[in-house]
Amino acid sequence: MDFSVVITTWNRPDSLAQCLDALAAQVYPPEAFEVVVVDDGSPTPLDERAVQRSGRNVRLVRQVNSGPAAGRNLGAQAACGEWLAFTDDDCRPRPGWLAAMKRVLGTHPGALVGGVTINALKTNAYSQASQSILDAAYRYFNPDPENARFFATDNLVVARERFLACGGLDVRFRVASEDREFCERWLAGGGRIVTAEDAVVDHFHALTFRTFCRQHFQYGRGAAQFHRGRLGRLRRDVSFRWRVHDWLVRPVRESPNPVLAAGLVAAWQLANTAGFFWESLRLPYRDPRPMSPTNLRN
Incomplete structure (x- = not known):
């Protein structure tokens, strides 16, 4: 199969x-x-x-x-x-x-x-x-x-x-x-x-406005877990934020409601950042998950 x-x-x-x-x-x-x-x-x-x-x-x-x-x-x-x-x-x-x-x-x-x-x-x-x-x-x-x-x-x-x-x-x-x-x-x-x-x-x-914000709050929480697990410390990926903002300009302009679309980009940033820092305050240190010893090269 x-x-x-x-x-x-x-x-x-x-x-x-x-x-x-x-x-x-x-x-x-x-x-x-x-x-x-x-x-x-x-x-x-x-x-x-x-x-x-x-x-x-x-x-x-x-x-x-x-x-x-x-x-x-x-x-x-x-x-x-x-x-x-x-x-x-x-x-x-x-x-x-x-x-x-x-x-x-x-x-x-x-x-x-x-x-x-x-x-x-x-x-x-x-x-x-x-x-x-x-x-x-x-x-x-x-x-x-x-x-x-x-x-x-x-x-x-x-x-x-x-x-x-x-x-x-x-x-x-x-x-x-x-x-x-x-x-x-x-x-x-x-x-x-x-x-x-x-x-x-x-x-x-x-999605509704409420579930949109909740979704990206949860994504922020997941990002905090990811960075803590990978690095042993919390770090925001600033370059990612700036590049993504640049690439969202066109979808916002082409949206049937550019004002709403721009507002949702702002809401995404706020919700995601809030989730990241909320999780960082409650997240105890944990060791990164060990990488598998299996060689995955083709």
Whole structure:
């Protein structure tokens, strides 16, 4: 089996159903991939019969609410495929998603491969602003598609054996940045990260002003954990902030409501900074997670 698509979900059965519909429409041999759904302790447990719709190779595993990192690790352990394909329950991979990933893996079989994520809620200013921020972050971290540095786990493929050998995701990152930490550890172990430009998922993450601010507050918390774990001290990446601001000028100008878009960029900075410093005040020192001794070079 080529792929195990791993999805961690919490209390979003309708979004999950649409994600599974998108996976059922993959232009890829159905016998060559499976879907592993991890229910992260939803208040109303997922109905296994609803998940295992006819014609789908879908398995459901459950865990006590432990966060997405633990859920993805559990899904990886349960998986049967050669490669793990991570996505989120509010994402809908396009029909050629797995085929595009396989093409890139054909030339880079040992690499971690990230695809393209597109905000599907164009009329939601908060969702669009959040996606623009992620796009700017990718532009900063991944100027060379053949030697990228970071991809989020909503559109990411990695060899299962290498993922497990590298230690999986760090479950101490409960709120955010577990994917960034994993990418850093992957590169430190000699691994490579490449881009699959044609591996596209549409993201249907509806946000309000309140949830937008909460999301980026949590990202700030995750950033504090990341920098403390990596460096043994807290440090803000000033160059990242300035470059991302420059790259957000065009999306703001092209927005249907530039004033609102500019306000959301300011709100992002405030919420993210608040989360960073809130976490730094409550975060005890912890040693960085040891890098895996496994040689990940191709």
